[in-house]
Amino acid sequence: MADEDKAAEIKDLQKQIRILQKKLERSETDRARLEVTNRNKESLLKGVICELEASQAVLEKKNLDVERAFNDLTLMQDKLVEAEKMAALGGLVAGVAHEINTPVGTCITVASTLMIETESLLAAVAANRLKRSLLDGYLEVAKESTDLLLRNLERAGELIQSFKQVAVDQSSLEKRTFALKPYLEELVVSLSPQLKKGSHQVTIAGDETIEMHSYPGAIAQVVTNLITNSLLHAYKNGEKGHLELRATKRDDRILLIYRDDGGGIERDNLKRVFDPFFTTARDRGGTGLGLHITYNLVTQKLQGKISLTSEVGKGTEFTIELPDRINS
Amino acid sequence: MLEIAVGHSNDPDSLEAIAEVLQQCKNKLGDKIPQAGILFAAVDFDRELILQEIDRAFPDIELIGCTTDGELSSVLEFQQDSIALTVFYGEGIEIRAAVGRNISQDPEAIAQATAATAKQQFNLPIKLAIVLPESLTTSTVSILRGLEAGLGDNIPLFGGAAAEQREMQRTYQFYQTEVLSDAVPILLFAGDIHFSHGIAGGWHPIGKRSQITKVDRNIIYEIDGKPALDFYHHYLNDYKPDSAYPLAVFPPGEERFFLRGALSYDLEEGSVKVSGDVPEHSIVQITDTTLEDVVNASAASFAEAWKNYGGEEPKAALCFSCAWRRWVMGTRANEEYRALIPALQDKIAACGFYTYGEVAPLQDNGQTFFHNTTFVTLLIGN
Numbered sequence: 001m002a003d004e005d006k007a008a009e010i011k012d013l014q015k016q017i018r019i020l021q022k023k024l025e026r027s028e029t030d031r032a033r034l035e036v037t038n039r040n041k042e043s044l045l046k047g048v049i050c051e052l053e054a055s056q057a058v059l060e061k062k063n064l065d066v067e068r069a070f071n072d073l074t075l076m077q078d079k080l081v082e083a084e085k086m087a088a089l090g091g092l093v094a095g096v097a098h099e100i101n102t103p104v105g106t107c108i109t110v111a112s113t114l115m116i117e118t119e120s121l122l123a124a125v126a127a128n129r130l131k132r133s134l135l136d137g138y139l140e141v142a143k144e145s146t147d148l149l150l151r152n153l154e155r156a157g158e159l160i161q162s163f164k165q166v167a168v169d170q171s172s173l174e175k176r177t178f179a180l181k182p183y184l185e186e187l188v189v190s191l192s193p194q195l196k197k198g199s200h201q202v203t204i205a206g207d208e209t210i211e212m213h214s215y216p217g218a219i220a221q222v223v224t225n226l227i228t229n230s231l232l233h234a235y236k237n238g239e240k241g242h243l244e245l246r247a248t249k250r251d252d253r254i255l256l257i258y259r260d261d262g263g264g265i266e267r268d269n270l271k272r273v274f275d276p277f278f279t280t281a282r283d284r285g286g287t288g289l290g291l292h293i294t295y296n297l298v299t300q301k302l303q304g305k306i307s308l309t310s311e312v313g314k315g316t317e318f319t320i321e322l323p324d325r326i327n328s
Numbered sequence: 329m330l331e332i333a334v335g336h337s338n339d340p341d342s343l344e345a346i347a348e349v350l351q352q353c354k355n356k357l358g359d360k361i362p363q364a365g366i367l368f369a370a371v372d373f374d375r376e377l378i379l380q381e382i383d384r385a386f387p388d389i390e391l392i393g394c395t396t397d398g399e400l401s402s403v404l405e406f407q408q409d410s411i412a413l414t415v416f417y418g419e420g421i422e423i424r425a426a427v428g429r430n431i432s433q434d435p436e437a438i439a440q441a442t443a444a445t446a447k448q449q450f451n452l453p454i455k456l457a458i459v460l461p462e463s464l465t466t467s468t469v470s471i472l473r474g475l476e477a478g479l480g481d482n483i484p485l486f487g488g489a490a491a492e493q494r495e496m497q498r499t500y501q502f503y504q505t506e507v508l509s510d511a512v513p514i515l516l517f518a519g520d521i522h523f524s525h526g527i528a529g530g531w532h533p534i535g536k537r538s539q540i541t542k543v544d545r546n547i548i549y550e551i552d553g554k555p556a557l558d559f560y561h562h563y564l565n566d567y568k569p570d571s572a573y574p575l576a577v578f579p580p581g582e583e584r585f586f587l588r589g590a591l592s593y594d595l596e597e598g599s600v601k602v603s604g605d606v607p608e609h610s611i612v613q614i615t616d617t618t619l620e621d622v623v624n625a626s627a628a629s630f631a632e633a634w635k636n637y638g639g640e641e642p643k644a645a646l647c648f649s650c651a652w653r654r655w656v657m658g659t660r661a662n663e664e665y666r667a668l669i670p671a672l673q674d675k676i677a678a679c680g681f682y683t684y685g686e687v688a689p690l691q692d693n694g695q696t697f698f699h700n701t702t703f704v705t706l707l708i709g710n
């Protein structure tokens with residue numbers, strides 16, 4: 001090998017040695033640095049994990065609080081629903097009392113008249129001044145009076161009977177076998193004071209023979225709420241409405257269709273009518289619980305389904321499908 | 329037509345190294361004498377000697393440069409103790425260097441005056457500026473604001489803050505044959521050139537969101553009403569901040585963040601000096617990254633620049649990558665450069681360095697920002 005080549009090779013080797021030395025120095029410092037970086041990474045991740053654990057604990061606690069608050073609310077809601085039921089019953093009592101007052105008042109008037117007539121007849125007999133014309137007149141009054149008394153007392157009895165049935169059913173919710181259509185008719189009679197206020201007309205149609213083994217009180221409450229709902233929302237002051245209840249049966253399912261011909265429900269509100277506390281009539285004493293209770297009674301107590309359709313300006317129709325027999 | 333040559337040597341001997349670098353440049357350019365150059369040098373070299381050798385080889389060259397925390401090029405790929413020189417030759421192209429000295433005395437005003445004076449020497453409209461500012465003595469953000477004001481016309485700035493090998497003691501800037509500190513050298517390009525750029529990072533916020541409650545420019549005193557160092561202690565179990573875990577800073581009302589790494593700290597005050605100004609009431613989070621995310625950022629940045637290139641063909645890619653990226657990558661630092669090789673296709677020369685902060689607009693024609701832990705690719709050519 002020529003000296004020049006050797007010199008070049010030596011020069012190159014010297015360069016390689018210089019580079020290697022430098023790299024060695026550098027790798028020492030870099031290694032130390034990487035160790036620090038890694039140590040810090042470990043700490044960082046530990047720190048973040050601690051934070052996550054802490055926030056998890058906070059979330060768990062918050063979750064518990066929310067759960068508790070939710071339970072409290074559910075309890076409160078149940079109480080309100082119960083209160084609403086009782087309020088509805090109270091309203092019913094007041095209405096029925098008013099209704100009974102009319103025949104009973106008539107009876108008192110008629111009985112008083114009969115008593116006065118009887119006393120004057122007795123006085124005439126005692127004085128031996130009884131004339132044929134007087135007796136005839138008395139007998140006519142007596143016949144009319146007893147007629148009136150009987151009719152009005154029958155009416156009062158009828159009212160008490162239906163009220164008793166409905167009231168007992170509504171508060172006790174006992175299961176029994178009953179004829180659906182006559183029961184609905186009785187129910188409507190007990191609601192008649194409210195219906196009369198607006199001179200609304202109620203039609204009950206359908207199969208007379210349908211029998212159910214279910215909770216009549218719950219059905220009464222459902223129908224009462226639907227009718228009350230129509231009366232509160234569907235009609236303007238002075239409007240005369242037509243409400244219709246139609247009961248049919250197919251196999252072991254009862255179909256109860258209720259419709260009014262009132263103002264209908266806005267599309268946006270349609271989905272929310274069964275939500276608790278949703279009402280468009282809070283200013284008129286609405287609680288937003290009526291249809292919610294209805295929904296719960298139909299779907300839980302009566303094991304059925306309820307749906308509705310409505311058209312603004314035409315009216316609203318609820319379709320309730322129930323089993324004819326609840327065994328459990 | 330712009331021509332660009334790159335020379336790169338890792339010989340620790342300064343004279344041998346610069347001789348090798350100059351030879352590589354001459355081999356590429358032939359008889360053409362380059363008008364301008366940018367030198368990146370590791371801190372251990374004899375800087376004065378190197379500058380004189382360049383001046384001797386290419387008299388009248390407009391030269392800027394700085395010390396670095398690592399160098400990369402299409403010649404030797406990634407190196408830690410090397411010098412890399414990029415030289416520019418072109419007809420119909422004006423390139424001039426300028427420098428602002430003692431910049432910490434009034435960073436904004438000095439930078440503005442430097443840029444304004446340099447601008448007056450040009451006959452052609454200036455297209456862009458490369459800037460290699462001092463980073464340890466003053467607010468780089470203020471320097472950038474000053475340069476922008478001095479240049480006007482929304483001229484974009486690219487570059488990186490001068491670095492050293494993480495001693496955080498002193499960085500050096502080069503201007504012609506002078507070795508300076510506390511200075512800001514700039515290289516202005518005018519005339520018939522095209523350029524585009526891309527930026528990418530790889531760091532993600534982690535941990536809880538806290539608020540900056542007391543800050544003065546780039547010194548954070550309090551986070552969530554407690555000394556700033558407590559924040560680092562919470563995560564690092566050490567009051568000493570680690571710039572490999574920079575802060576993600578969400579300025580008030582902003583959903584995007586930029587990163588700020590710690591430069592130094594004061595145990596008594598509990599304060600941290602970070603790599604750039606932080607707006608008051610910003611939300612901060614500590615950040616973390618993975619090696620893959622860091623390595624992938626270089627290719628992503630290159631791809632963005634490539635997509636936006638409006639000229640015929642880029643001649644060179646200037647790369648500015650954050651020193652903290654290199655520290656995190658450790659022995660895999662070379663992968664960041666190697667990820668670019670398929671895109672360079674042996675046609676585009678590349679040269680760059682590891683910085684103490686990167687300079688680039690967030691998007692084309694946008695305002696220039698000072699970044700940390702990002703990779704900036706600047707494509708430049710015809």
